[in-house]
Each structure stands twice: as C-alpha cells, then as structure tokens.
Amino acid sequence: MEIILCVAYTLFFVFLINKLKFFKIEGVSAKILSVLFIIKIASAFAITLIYTYYYKDNFESDIFKYFEDGKVIHSSIHNNPFDFLRLVSGIGADVPHLDQYYNLTNFWFKEHDYNLLNDNRTIIRFNAISLIFSFGYFNVHNIFMAFISFTGFTAIFKVFYNYFQEKRNLLIVSVYLIPSVLIWTSGVLKEGLVMFSLGFILYYSDKLLACKFQWKYVLGLIFTIFLLFISKFYVLLAIIPGLFSIAAIKLFKNKFAFYIFTSVHVLIFVIFFFFQVVFSHYNLTEIVSKKQHDFINMITQINSVGSQIDIPVLKPSLLSFVKNTPNALVNSFFRPHIFEIKSFMYIVPAIENLLIIIMFLLMIFFYKKISTDKFLWIWFCISFVLILFVLCGLTTPVLGALVRYKVPAIPFLFIIFITFIDFKKIIELSNNIIKWKK
Incomplete structure (x- = not known):
C-alpha cells in the first residue's frame, strides 16, 4: 500500500508541475523540472536510508522522532477534531485536557528554549497534518516534503533566472543539484520548510520590488515570513539585513549600492544591539x-x-x-x-x-x-x-x-x-x- 500511495502522490505532483502556471518557466521545460523533482524524491529516500542504517537510533534521529510525535498529535483527530485543530494551529492549545497528548510526546517541549518559539512543533505539526493523507506511511511524508521543498527551490530559481537567463544550466545546478543541499532539504526535516518559506520570501519580495503590488504577494510574503519564523528563527534573522539592503538599493535606483549596502547593515546591527x-x-x-x-x-x-x-x-x-x-x-x-x-x-x-x-x-x-x-x-x-x-x-x-x-x-x-x-x-x-x- 505504501508503494502505491508513493507512486500515486508522485504522479499527482508531477502533474501539478506540468500544469500549474508557477512552474511555467521560459527556457526550462516541465520535463526538466519533473526530473529535478524525482531527484528530490530520491534524495529524500536516501536520507531516510542514512538515518535508518547509519545513525540507527530512531528515537533520537530527527527524521523519525518528529514523525512519532506527529502521530500522537494526529491521534487527537479521532477523539475530538476540535482538539486536533487546536494542537496543529496553536490557537487555544493551552487548555489542560490537551496535556494527555503533550505528555505522550518526547520532543514537543525543549530542554532549552531561550525565550524563543519552539521550532520542533512546526515539523511535528507538519507530520500530524500529513498523516491525514499518508495513512501512517512514512515515505509518503517524504514525497510531500520533497514537493514542498522543490517548490521553494523553484521560487529561488525564478528570482535569479530573471537576471541570469544566459546561465540557465549553471543556475539549475547551483539551486537544485548541490549534493549536501539535496540530501538535507528533501526528507522530513525542518530544512524543507525553511527552503520553501525562504524561496517564497524572495519570490514575493522580488515581485514587490518590481513595483508589482498585489495583495496576494503581500499576504504571501507575510505568511512565508511567519513560516520561516516558526521553522528556523536564525535563518530569518540572517536574511533581514540583505532584504532591507536591496530594497534601499532599489529605492536609489542602484546608485551608490556598496555604500547603501554597508550603511543598512551597520544601521540594522546598531538597532539590533540597542x-x-x-x-x-x-x-x-x-x-x-x-x-x-x-x-x-x-x-x-x-x-x-x-x-x-x-x-x-x-x-x-x-x-x-x-x-x-x-x-x-x-x-x-x-x-x-x-x-x-x-x-x-x-x-x-x-x-x-x-x-x-x-x-x-x-x-x-x-x-x-x-x-x-x-x-x-x-x-x-x-x-x-x-x-x-x-x-x-x-x-x-x-x-x-x-x-x-x-x-x-x-x-x-x-x-x-x-x-x-x-x-x-x-x-x-x-x-x-x-x-x-x-
């Protein structure tokens, strides 16, 4: 059954790649994108094998431990669907009777939270929601995350392809095919969500910088910033100076770019430490x-x-x-x-x-x-x-x-x-x- 579901979902996502407007890129065929997506899936299976046969400790391995906690959260849907909605949304999730689920998880709480949001819960919630469609088969989650991650990488590719169409092949390799990036962003790990949100933050920012103001871009930008915030906060911190810098450079029509870039970074760091x-x-x-x-x-x-x-x-x-x-x-x-x-x-x-x-x-x-x-x-x-x-x-x-x-x-x-x-x-x-x- 797991194989049938994996094949079915793979074909479905390949169909979307061939049909959705987002994946229509001049000079890059849907066939090429489909092959790149299949490579992402293969990489997801590869990291699963590595965690299964190399690291072996399933309880402590990131790829499985959040899946197991996701099962606990998902189990609430059978008892009370409203509890499930509370757990996956975080809204009203502090009511006492939900402790029956929290107490069964191993990684819902962190030993050290540093007064920051617990990003473990984001990937646990991803697994809990995915279980509705995967029927408990882990490798189906691999397919889901591979597609989510692939979509983010495609957003990154589209941003830079607008400026460097003559470097198409080198850009494809740089964005999609660096081995360590393939391995760590394809499986059921936080990095897949990070690359999705990062890709679309850049994509929506590029649209808005090009003076193409549409509410769908603004709302998309807000959502993906929030997703990155709850997935990997330090990555969000790392992109802020760069985004403000290019916005300022664009405002001054690319004049004095180096001085603007330097000044914005200095200003942000001063504000930050204040x-x-x-x-x-x-x-x-x-x-x-x-x-x-x-x-x-x-x-x-x-x-x-x-x-x-x-x-x-x-x-x-x-x-x-x-x-x-x-x-x-x-x-x-x-x-x-x-x-x-x-x-x-x-x-x-x-x-x-x-x-x-x-x-x-x-x-x-x-x-x-x-x-x-x-x-x-x-x-x-x-x-x-x-x-x-x-x-x-x-x-x-x-x-x-x-x-x-x-x-x-x-x-x-x-x-x-x-x-x-x-x-x-x-x-x-x-x-x-x-x-x-x-």
Whole structure:
C-alpha cells in the first residue's frame, strides 16, 4: 500500500508541475523540472536510508522522532477534531485536557528554549497534518516534503533566472543539484520548510520590488515570513539585513549600492544591539552564547561524537562575537576538509568544500564584472551567506551539524560563484593549452 500511495502522490505532483502556471518557466521545460523533482524524491529516500542504517537510533534521529510525535498529535483527530485543530494551529492549545497528548510526546517541549518559539512543533505539526493523507506511511511524508521543498527551490530559481537567463544550466545546478543541499532539504526535516518559506520570501519580495503590488504577494510574503519564523528563527534573522539592503538599493535606483549596502547593515546591527539592551529577555548575544555553551555541554556528556571540533567559547558581548567571527567563517566555508574525512558521511561535504576553495580561486583569477542592474540580488546573496555562516560557525562544535545548519546558504554561495566567474575565459584558456600541447 505504501508503494502505491508513493507512486500515486508522485504522479499527482508531477502533474501539478506540468500544469500549474508557477512552474511555467521560459527556457526550462516541465520535463526538466519533473526530473529535478524525482531527484528530490530520491534524495529524500536516501536520507531516510542514512538515518535508518547509519545513525540507527530512531528515537533520537530527527527524521523519525518528529514523525512519532506527529502521530500522537494526529491521534487527537479521532477523539475530538476540535482538539486536533487546536494542537496543529496553536490557537487555544493551552487548555489542560490537551496535556494527555503533550505528555505522550518526547520532543514537543525543549530542554532549552531561550525565550524563543519552539521550532520542533512546526515539523511535528507538519507530520500530524500529513498523516491525514499518508495513512501512517512514512515515505509518503517524504514525497510531500520533497514537493514542498522543490517548490521553494523553484521560487529561488525564478528570482535569479530573471537576471541570469544566459546561465540557465549553471543556475539549475547551483539551486537544485548541490549534493549536501539535496540530501538535507528533501526528507522530513525542518530544512524543507525553511527552503520553501525562504524561496517564497524572495519570490514575493522580488515581485514587490518590481513595483508589482498585489495583495496576494503581500499576504504571501507575510505568511512565508511567519513560516520561516516558526521553522528556523536564525535563518530569518540572517536574511533581514540583505532584504532591507536591496530594497534601499532599489529605492536609489542602484546608485551608490556598496555604500547603501554597508550603511543598512551597520544601521540594522546598531538597532539590533540597542533593542536587546532595552528588551533584555531577547538579548541575542546572550542567547547565542548560551546556545553554544549548551551544545558544547551536550556533546561533552555524550562523549561519543566523532565529529566534534574545538571552537572558542563565546562570551555574551559584541567584542567576543567580533573576535570569533573569522574562525566561524573559516569553519563554515572550509570544514570538513578532505583531511577530516572519517566516514562516508564526510565525503560529500568535504568534496564540496574543496570545490568552494577552487571556485574562490577561479573567481579571483577569472573575475567577470556584471552590470549594475544584475547585481541587486547578489547583494542579498553576499549578506545572507556571510551572516548565516557566522551564526553557524560561532555556535556549532560538531562538523556533521555544521554541514546541515549552513545548507540554506549554500545555493546562494554557488550563485555568487557562477555570477562572477568568467567561464568563457576558462574554456578559451583550456582550448589554448590543448592546442599548445598538440
């Protein structure tokens, strides 16, 4: 039955890809998009196999533990559908009799919440709702999340394809086909929801920046910002400076872009640190510092984390953050490297990081200048990659977790590379070398 449902839902989503206007992209056929979607599904099954046969501990593995808690929440629909609506919406979900469900879950509550929303509940609720249509078969959830994630990536692709149609194939690879991104954003994990919401935040923002004001774009933007807020709050924080920067640059018609970009970031960080002084419960430097300390303490207690790395201990001060930022960036950009491969799970990210080094070198030696009008969303890419990589590098003392947490920024890093590398010069040089050897 599970196989039949998986095939049926796959065919249904392929049908939507072929019929919906959103997926109509000039120069990119529905057949290509359908193949990319099938690759997403294959990646979802791959991460499921990894969690089943490599990590093995189903109780602690993210991909299964939230599914099991989702079953508990879903069970309420048989007893009282209104209770189910309360549980999945969060509205009126604090009534005492719902404790009968909360007490049966293992991850509905977090040991450390840092005065922030509990993002575990978002993926648990996704599973609870999906169970209505999956009849309890886990791999059907894989299909659902693969499509949701794929839709978000398509939104990202459409934003950048508007500016770089001549780089179609490179853009497809950068957005859809980076291996670590495929693996971690296709299965039943929070990252799928993150990429969906992130993609549509950019998509709706691009529409509004193009002066195409429609209420559907405004409402869509509000909804996806909220979804990202409850899925991965730190990713939302990482995109805010970039979005405000490109809005300001657009307002000034791309003039003085660098100065506007820098000024907006400085202004946002000043406002941000002033805000946390006034509202001490939301002191981000203290929250990030505590999060790092708790992460380090947790892996020290486990004492069996093979990918643990030493990172400087953060203090809840701006000076400590600035001092440790270079080390954070080095870890996020270049680790794990090829000399840190300890298992097959390290192979792909290590090769990707080697490729990142190569791409940096190519960008230096084969730099290509682009026109001002095409630079707008590249400013966002630069901002988002740097901020997310700093946050991940500062707080994550485990290489495996670092690979996963930085995944949302990886497509944008490769978009930067393919934008500024002159591949024609590389091809010409290669041809000249071949001719010279002959």
